[in-house]
Amino acid sequence: xxxxxxxxxxxxxxxxxxxxxxxxxxxxxxxxxxxxxxxxxxxxxxxxxxxxxxxxxxxxxxxxxxxxxxxxxxxxxxxxxxxxxxxxxxxxxxxxx
Amino acid sequence: xxxxxxxxxxxxxxxxxxxxxxxxxxxxxxxxxxxxxxxxxxxxxxxxxxxxxxxxxxxxxxxxxxxxxxxxxxxxxxxxxxxxxxxxxxxxxxxxxxxxxxxxxxxxxxxxxxxxxxxxxxxxxxxxxxxxxxxxxxxxxxxxxxxxxxxxxxxxxxxxxxxxxxxxxxxxxxxxxxxxxxxxxxxxxxxxxxxxxxxxxxxxxxxxxxxxxxxxxxxxxxxxxxxxxxxxxxxxxxxxxxxxxxxxxxxxxxxxxxxxxxxxxxxxxxxxxxxxxxxxxxxxxxxxxxxxxxxxxxxxxxxxxxxxxxxxxxxxxxxxxxxxxxxxxxxxxxxxxxxxxxxxxxxxxxxxxxxxxxxxxxxxxxxxxxxxxxxxxxxxxxxxxxxxxxxxxxxxxxxxxxxxxxxxxxxxxxxxxxxxxxxxxxxxxxxxxxxxxxxxxxxxxxxxxxxxxxxxxxxxxxxxxxxxxxxxxxxxxxxxxxxxxxx
Numbered sequence: 001x002x003x004x005x006x007x008x009x010x011x012x013x014x015x016x017x018x019x020x021x022x023x024x025x026x027x028x029x030x031x032x033x034x035x036x037x038x039x040x041x042x043x044x045x046x047x048x049x050x051x052x053x054x055x056x057x058x059x060x061x062x063x064x065x066x067x068x069x070x071x072x073x074x075x076x077x078x079x080x081x082x083x084x085x086x087x088x089x090x091x092x093x094x095x096x097x
Numbered sequence: 098x099x100x101x102x103x104x105x106x107x108x109x110x111x112x113x114x115x116x117x118x119x120x121x122x123x124x125x126x127x128x129x130x131x132x133x134x135x136x137x138x139x140x141x142x143x144x145x146x147x148x149x150x151x152x153x154x155x156x157x158x159x160x161x162x163x164x165x166x167x168x169x170x171x172x173x174x175x176x177x178x179x180x181x182x183x184x185x186x187x188x189x190x191x192x193x194x195x196x197x198x199x200x201x202x203x204x205x206x207x208x209x210x211x212x213x214x215x216x217x218x219x220x221x222x223x224x225x226x227x228x229x230x231x232x233x234x235x236x237x238x239x240x241x242x243x244x245x246x247x248x249x250x251x252x253x254x255x256x257x258x259x260x261x262x263x264x265x266x267x268x269x270x271x272x273x274x275x276x277x278x279x280x281x282x283x284x285x286x287x288x289x290x291x292x293x294x295x296x297x298x299x300x301x302x303x304x305x306x307x308x309x310x311x312x313x314x315x316x317x318x319x320x321x322x323x324x325x326x327x328x329x330x331x332x333x334x335x336x337x338x339x340x341x342x343x344x345x346x347x348x349x350x351x352x353x354x355x356x357x358x359x360x361x362x363x364x365x366x367x368x369x370x371x372x373x374x375x376x377x378x379x380x381x382x383x384x385x386x387x388x389x390x391x392x393x394x395x396x397x398x399x400x401x402x403x404x405x406x407x408x409x410x411x412x413x414x415x416x417x418x419x420x421x422x423x424x425x426x427x428x429x430x431x432x433x434x435x436x437x438x439x440x441x442x443x444x445x446x447x448x449x450x451x452x453x454x455x456x457x458x459x460x461x462x463x464x465x466x467x468x469x470x471x472x473x474x475x476x477x478x479x480x481x482x483x484x485x486x487x488x489x490x491x492x493x494x495x496x497x498x499x500x501x502x503x504x505x506x507x508x509x510x511x512x513x514x515x516x517x518x519x520x521x522x523x524x525x526x527x528x529x530x531x532x533x534x535x536x537x538x539x540x541x542x543x544x545x546x547x548x549x550x551x552x553x554x555x556x557x558x559x560x561x562x563x564x565x566x567x568x569x570x571x572x573x574x575x576x577x578x579x580x581x582x583x584x
Contacts (some may be wrong), residue, residue: 055293
């Protein structure tokens with residue numbers, strides 16, 4: 001199932017990724033090459049085959065819910081592009097009206 | 098001693114123990130080596146000589162006081178730059194994380210620190226470990242010490258180049274589809290991808306979480322076992338680390354492999370295989386037969402599907418793992434007046450082309466209407482690939498194959514896009530899909546370039562993999578060939 005440039009644009013919106021027109025065109029061809037390979041999977045009969053999600057058959061791991069020290073707020077905020085009063089600062093989200 | 102940079106960790110441990118050298122002398126020798134070799138190899142993104150000297154001083158104090166030290170104490174290493182090191186920037190070779198300084202150590206780093214390891218710095222890689230040559234690094238490509246017009250492989254290319262060039266004694270990398278084994282093969286060293294879950298992934302920047310595993314790059318098999326001993330184990334901070342008892346991985350080194358049944362999957366001998374690499378593999382068969390092993394052809398019938406299954410699963414996992422890079426909590430931010438434009442422009446400026454391709458592909462195949470056809474189908478075929486291995490391991494103790502279809506290629510010779518990158522991993526990525534351990538060791542040389550051979554085993558068969566790799570290494574004396582850099 002080949003991708004159109006319009007679909008790539010839609011996917012880029014979903015992925016929060018701004019693409020230039022040249023990038024969109026180039027990437028469409030490259031992704032279609034991968035999908036052409038992927039379409040070979042349709043030839044296999046996978047009826048009744050369970051999906052393999054992890055490298056090992058692991059189960060959920062539980063532990064007692066104990067309180068342990070965590071990293072200091074200042075340490076975490078040290079990597080923030082913009083921090084203020086102990087918070088991450090972002091552009092305005094809510095508009096006035 | 099001016100040949101310290103050629104020695105293995107176990108040799109250096111001996112010299113440190115009998116006080117023939119101090120950890121500080123060793124560290125200074127390697128810092129000097131780095132100054133000479135680095136302009137030629139470009140393996141490091143961030144060298145940390147001051148940290149190394151401080152750590153060496155602490156080891157010397159213990160040696161001086163007559164305290165016992167662990168086998169890796171005082172031995173200098175470096176980390177691939179996607180392994181978090183507290184207080185030392187960890188970039189993933191991406192503009193997105195160019196200034197990211199982790200507030201914590203990866204578990205593997207913390208374990209090595211506790212044994213007295215000496216950190217020389219952080220090593221180059223393909224951006225977010227997506228690539229097979231280091232040409233996808235946002236900063237610069239590293240060079241193959243055997244031929245500087247050729248790539249060192251990838252994505253752990255800086256790590257393999259640094260070990261081969263004598264800049265570090267060993268390195269830690271990560272292997273999602275061959276990212277430790279292929280560069281190890283291209284640079285003539287030993288690269289191990291342990292069983293999924295054998296080593297904690299805590300603090301290793303997530304790319305494809307169901308495939309990623311920390312791996313080792315060393316000059317010989319004994320060092321590989323020593324490093325695995327130091328970093329393995331279940332970790333409360335990584336719920337996918339396995340609840341198993343780990344043996345001493347050096348215990349079986351030197352034991353014979355007489356009577357072992359070793360299979361060569363015929364699907365790993367296809368048209369893509371370079372005749373020079375095939376010749377090295379054939380020689381490996383002779384060596385193993387000479388050691389008393391029985392080598393026979395076998396079949397992994399779903400091998401031809403491992404490439405698309407791998408491409409789809411990595412894309413899906415990359416797109417969700419890399420959603421966190423949005424310019425809010427850490428990493429790059431492109432300032433904009435509104436939030437969505439900030440997200441889009443930050444991600445556009447921070448990620449390179451291959452990272453963007455995988456994110457787009459993953460977002461596509463995880464969206465409604467495509468999920469079943471692509472992602473879910475890939476997970477089902479992954480089961481079939483795993484079953485192939487289960488079947489074949491009923492008849493064979495281990496599998497043998499080439500590590501890569503070719504020797505190290507030249508810069509610019511191949512496309513760095515998704516399909517070409519994944520094609521170069523055609524013999525390595527199935528081990529990640531199946532979760533099994535695999536090791537690449539040097540099998541010999543073709544026109545002056547190293548060629549790797551790969552052994553694959555059942556889950557947690559690392560002792561047997563190391564045993565056969567060691568026997569092979571001893572029989573070929575192909576270990577520790579070092580390139581002549583002229584410095």
